[in-house]
Amino acid sequence: MSKRILTDSQSQSKHGISVDVEGYLRNLDDWSEQVAEVIAESEGLQLTSEHWEIVRLLRDFYQEYKVSPAMRILVKQVKNSLGSEKGSSIYLMKLFPGSPAKLASKIAGLPKPTNCL
Amino acid sequence: MTDKKQSILAVLTKPPYGGTTAKEALDAVLTAAAFEVPVSVLFMDDAVFQLLPEQKTEGIEVKCLATTLPVLPMYDVEHIYVDRKALVDRGIDAEQLILSVQPVETDTLRSLFQNHSRILSF
Amino acid sequence: MILHTVNKSPLTSSCLNNCLRAIGDNDGLLLIEDGVYGADKHQGLKLKPLPSGITVYALKADVEARGLMGRLSEDVRVIDDQEFVDLVVSHNASQSWY
Known part of the structure; x- marks a missing residue:
């Protein structure tokens, strides 16, 4: 599910955050605490x-x-x-x-x- | 002076932009330092321009080198030398630079090359 | 009227010196990229004596990136990208020294 949110394209969808092949944000301004949680989840982590x-x-x-x-x-x-x-x-x-x-x-x-x- | 047995002298001679050499030099120095290899840095020639304050790179859309250079002491890179002649030739005051550097005369400069086991030229 | 463009530092390249040998009356001299170091007043860059009627320009983005805003010779005109385009259009030929 989380993998789908992190689209590797120029998706304009509301949740579409562009990342590189290794999962790093392409545009650092896309970051928010929510985005951090999504990235963490895609890595199998729950942020404490x-x-x-x-x-x-x-x-x-x-x-x-x-x-x-x-x-x-x-x-x-x-x-x-x-x-x-x-x-x-x-x-x-x-x-x-x-x-x-x-x-x-x-x-x-x-x-x-x-x-x- | 660092131990000659396992020390690197990075010799920087290029200005900050207009090419990628200055950026590559910084990456290499940080990489060596990250692995605890003793590394000294020597700024010569146009590389002293890397140390000028007030670099604003938004207009040329490249990362500002002057923002990252001050991270060197955090990486335990403490021997940062600058060729005094290069400063004098360019009318640059060592006190105004973005990093605390040690200006060296020709004799010291020559000994830096002798006192390190590896030299990386950028 | 020729617009001469120099993009290398005068301290490590002969571009500027060669340009100054070739430049003629009423030509323009535009310093870009590392060429803007040639506009630094501290270096005694032999911008003088220039042939008469020559204006020296330096590209703003390149000057700012290198922290040179406060170090320029008074007779250098700092121009933005639009003025750069105008300058190219207003000269009938250009020569790049690189």
């Missing part, structure tokens, strides 16, 4: 407040530097603003399984971190 604080931190980082941070830098940033308990790869892996920097950026409506393999 713990997810949201990471998503917001990522958006703030992007707002300032116009680049999505790589994993190591994300960990460092989370540590600085949310404390060392959350500032660990393990914590972020639990929230965003697989590749946290990439997945969280996708949900935050940001480009893929360029320096992530």
Whole structure:
């Protein structure tokens, strides 16, 4: 269902949000909290407040530097603003399984971190 | 000075727009830094123009490099050098730049090339 | 009347110097892309002495992108895209130095 909402075209439908082949928003201005939830759902995630604080931190980082941070830098940033308990790869892996920097950026409506393999 | 055994010197010589080299250099530096490879950056020649403030790129529809360059310290890239001659030739004051950089004279510049194990030229 | 266009930085390319050798009275000189660095007053870019009657133009979007708005020589005219088009139309030939 959610896959259908994320159309990969220039669909003009009210819910049609254009994403690239990997599921990142083509137009960053399309992002909203609802869109974030839809993206998360398509990745099998239900967003909790713990997810949201990471998503917001990522958006703030992007707002300032116009680049999505790589994993190591994300960990460092989370540590600085949310404390060392959350500032660990393990914590972020639990929230965003697989590749946290990439997945969280996708949900935050940001480009893929360029320096992530 | 970083350990020569495993350090990169990225030598930047191109201006920020009008080509993609400056952007590619920044991506490469950030990638190396993301993997904790010690990397130093040296701005020479027209690359010092990358450091000018008040770059507004809406009119040419490309991403503003001056917005992203200040992320370097966040990536633990702390050795950022700039060829003082390049600044002087262009009438640019090191104090007005968007990044805190270390202006170097020719002797230091030469030693930078010797003191790193790998050189990436952009 | 020829409109000469230069799109390379004068510090790393001979485009501007060659253009200045070839430019004639009443021609126009338009600086675009990295060519706008040639309009930077701090560099002593030998824009002078220019043959008489020459106006130097620089494209606004390129000047702004490079943070040069406050660094231009006083005698350079900053033009927008529409003025760029007008300029091309008002000259009977153009030469690109690139």
